[in-house]
Amino acid sequence: MPKVLISDALSDAAVQIFKDNGVEVDFQPALGKDPAKLAEIIGDYDGLAIRSATKATAELLAKADNLKVIGRAGIGVDNVDIPAASAKGIVVMNTPFGNSITTAEHAIAMMFACARQIPEADASTRAGKWEKSKFMGVEITGKTLGILGCGNIGSVVASRAIGLKMKVIAYDPFLSHERAQELGVEKFDDLEALLARADFVTLHMPKTSQTANILSAERIAKMKPGARLINCARGGLVDEDAVAQALKDGRLAGAAFDVFGEEPAKENVLFSAPNCVCTPHLGASTSEAQENVALQVAEQMSDYLTKGAISNALNAPSVTAEEAPLLKPWIAVCEALGGFAGQVTENAITSLEIEYVGRVGQLNLKPLTATLVACLMKPLVGEGGVNMVSAPVVARERGIKIAETRKDAQGAYGSYVRLVVTTEKQTRSVAGTVFSDNKPRIIQIKGIDLEADPQPFMLYTTNNDQPGYIGSLGAKLGELGINIATFALGRADKGGEAIALLGVDEQVTPDMVAQILALPQVTQAKALKF
Numbered sequence: 001m002p003k004v005l006i007s008d009a010l011s012d013a014a015v016q017i018f019k020d021n022g023v024e025v026d027f028q029p030a031l032g033k034d035p036a037k038l039a040e041i042i043g044d045y046d047g048l049a050i051r052s053a054t055k056a057t058a059e060l061l062a063k064a065d066n067l068k069v070i071g072r073a074g075i076g077v078d079n080v081d082i083p084a085a086s087a088k089g090i091v092v093m094n095t096p097f098g099n100s101i102t103t104a105e106h107a108i109a110m111m112f113a114c115a116r117q118i119p120e121a122d123a124s125t126r127a128g129k130w131e132k133s134k135f136m137g138v139e140i141t142g143k144t145l146g147i148l149g150c151g152n153i154g155s156v157v158a159s160r161a162i163g164l165k166m167k168v169i170a171y172d173p174f175l176s177h178e179r180a181q182e183l184g185v186e187k188f189d190d191l192e193a194l195l196a197r198a199d200f201v202t203l204h205m206p207k208t209s210q211t212a213n214i215l216s217a218e219r220i221a222k223m224k225p226g227a228r229l230i231n232c233a234r235g236g237l238v239d240e241d242a243v244a245q246a247l248k249d250g251r252l253a254g255a256a257f258d259v260f261g262e263e264p265a266k267e268n269v270l271f272s273a274p275n276c277v278c279t280p281h282l283g284a285s286t287s288e289a290q291e292n293v294a295l296q297v298a299e300q301m302s303d304y305l306t307k308g309a310i311s312n313a314l315n316a317p318s319v320t321a322e323e324a325p326l327l328k329p330w331i332a333v334c335e336a337l338g339g340f341a342g343q344v345t346e347n348a349i350t351s352l353e354i355e356y357v358g359r360v361g362q363l364n365l366k367p368l369t370a371t372l373v374a375c376l377m378k379p380l381v382g383e384g385g386v387n388m389v390s391a392p393v394v395a396r397e398r399g400i401k402i403a404e405t406r407k408d409a410q411g412a413y414g415s416y417v418r419l420v421v422t423t424e425k426q427t428r429s430v431a432g433t434v435f436s437d438n439k440p441r442i443i444q445i446k447g448i449d450l451e452a453d454p455q456p457f458m459l460y461t462t463n464n465d466q467p468g469y470i471g472s473l474g475a476k477l478g479e480l481g482i483n484i485a486t487f488a489l490g491r492a493d494k495g496g497e498a499i500a501l502l503g504v505d506e507q508v509t510p511d512m513v514a515q516i517l518a519l520p521q522v523t524q525a526k527a528l529k530f
Contacts, residue, residue: 002068002305004047007032007054010073014049014294021302023047039063047071047301050079058084069304071297074099074284075153076234077314078207086315086390093300093313096152098293099284104156106283107202107232108164110256113277114228115140115200117254120275138199138253141165146198148214149205149233150175150185157202158185169194172205195223200230207234217242221251228254232283235259244273258283310367316389317366327367330360330417333432333440334368336454336530337419338375340430340442343528344460345380347423351401352376358415360434361406369404372419413443442488448499450490455503458528463521465491465498472519473500480512497523 001024006015009029018025026045031038032054042048042064048056049071056070058081070080072094085092113119116137124131145161147154150170158168168185171194180187188194191214195201201223205211215229215238223229229252231238240261246252256277260268263281270276284293303309308328309321319327354369367388374391395402409415416433431444442452445460452458459477463469470489477484486503508516508527516525 002046003044004049004301004305005031005042005045006049007038008049008051008073009053010049010051010298011291011294013291014073014298017295017298018302021299021306023302023305035060042067047305049073049297049301052076052079054079056080056085061085061088061090064088064090069093069301071095071301073293073297075103076206078234082315086393089389091304091310091313091316091389093297093304093311095293095296095300096312098296099286099289100152100156102286102289103153103232103283104160104204106258106279107153107157107204107230108160110230110232110258110277110279111145111200111202111228112140114230114254114256114275117275119277140200143167143199144169144197146171146188146194146201147185148172148191148194148201148203150180150183151204153233154202154204155183157204158183166200169198192219192222195219195227198224198227200228202230203233203237205233205237207236212236213239215239215243220246223252225251226253228252228256230256232256232258235261235263235265241269244269244276247273247276317364317370319364319367323364327363329434329438329440330363330368331371332454333417333434334372335375336440336442337417337430337432338372339378339454339530340445340460340528341419341421341428342376342379344524344526345376345421345423345428347425349376349380349398349400349421349423351403351422352395353403353405353420353422355405355407355418355420357407357411357418358409358413360415360417365404365406368417369402372417373402376419376421416443418444442501445490445499445501446492446497448490448492448497450488450499450501452488452501453486453503454530455485456530457504457507458530459500459502459504459508459516460524460526460528461500461502461516461522462524463498463500463519464523465493465495466521469498469519469521470500472521473516476516476519477502477504480508480515482506482508482512 003024004018006027015025015027039060046066047069051073061084067090069091075094075096077094080092082092117135121135144167147170150172161168162184169188170185171188171191175187177187217239220242243255254275257270258279259281300311303321307321308324310316310319370388370391373395374388377391377394413433416431418431420429428446432440432442435441440454483505484502485505488501491498513525513527
């Protein structure tokens with residue numbers, strides 16, 4: 001039974017979902033604030049469910065020997081070292097849709113509060129003052145709202161703003177003009193042009209190396225005079241010092257911030273700025289949102305740990321619960337093909353071409369390709385150096401180009417996977433399929449047909465097609481004490497190159513390989529382990 005640790009506050013309903021799915025749960029909601037204690041016990045768990053208090057650092061993950069998945073109940077994963085998790089094969093999931101409505105509504109509420117100076121007016125009235133003339137606000141209707149980031153949350157904000165009779169313009173490099181038209185917004189490719197036109201600007205994008213400080217002092221200076229700025233996305237997207245100065249100078253008429261560069265924000269330059277509404281990261285803080293993200297992360301993690309389904313992962317391809325059983329036998333094929341190619345390839349790989357022929361081409365190919373590349377790379381970089389999660393990154397770092405193609409059924413087999421490996425010196429291929437017993441078979445090597453059932457220990461040889469080879473190889477293996485379990489043969493032409501792929505009961509040692517290579521007909525011999 002897989003075991004999950006919940007180290008932050010999640011709802012009781014989430015705990016019950018884990019239990020109902022056959023997952024053992026250890027609920028310690030205060031543990032995320034004690035990193036030393038967390039590091040002591042993290043090695044005992046298959047899954048870690050967190051919110052924002054737990055910091056899944058590289059140091060913590062180094063001790064997480066059994067961890068397979070981290071589930072973040074919420075959108076932001078700033079508290080998870082994703083590269084370190086990927087290097088260990090740990091899937092990192094979030095819940096991008098669970099609090100979209102709540103965060104969007106908070107941004108709209110902050111816009112209203114800023115437009116009508118509601119917090120300051122409230123404080124003044126409670127103090128016994130009646131400063132009606134001091135708090136002169138502006139209407140929302142007819143104003144232009146500029147949205148930076150028009151994804152899940154930004155699109156909800158857009159729909160609400162359109163309902164308020166606002167003109168909505170958006171800057172998002174990933175927003176197509178067709179999608180913008182569907183949303184009823186005008187897409188801007190020039191951020192500074194948007195800033196010069198918008199009466200209100202609201203941010204709804206993640207913090208990345210490309211978006212950090214996207215509203216710099218220079219860009220804030222180019223905003224429309226009298227504009228108002230709302231940030232309910234991520235701290236670090238905006239130069240807070242520049243905003244505070246623009247508010248004091250009167251260039252900006254108002255601002256509203258729910259997130260800050262450093263949190264918890266006990267001190268911040270914006271706190272003393274005029275007409276600046278500040279809230280303590282409340283974007284997702286509604287009972288509905290908290291329940292939604294907790295239930296969603298529990299379902300996602302349970303599906304992965306019990307069924308192999310992957311959803312909303314930031315570092316692995318998605319696999320639905322329905323897809324998982326269909327993919328399983330083909331993943332075994334990809335493991336065999338990648339493992340074989342990785343162990344017999346002796347030169348630097350420059351490119352990989354993966355052909356998915358027939359019905360396998362109709363499946364979700366991303367997990368198949370990731371599996372194949374991972375198994376191919378393991379013999380080259382070491383067992384712990386690559387996994388299904390990190391394989392595409394490792395291959396890219398080594399300059400290996402990967403191409404996928406889908407083809408209609410052809411040849412003797414209705415469906416198969418073919419891997420073509422190009423190195424600095426040659427190009428070689430290997431193909432495999434799933435037989436009626438739902439088990440993988442290697443069906444072709446270097447264009448030579450054969451039928452081999454992958455075994456834990458195997459021996460691969462190439463030889464000249466001459467009489468007596470099978471007998472001499474069998475005699476040599478008998479002499480070495482190696483028992484043959486399966487024996488598959490194939491040849492290109494009579495008297496030409498031939499291959500043999502044997503399943504054996506024991507691992508063939510390097511010394512044994514040397515003795516096999518000494519046989520007259522042998523041109524290559526490789527001990528394989530799957």
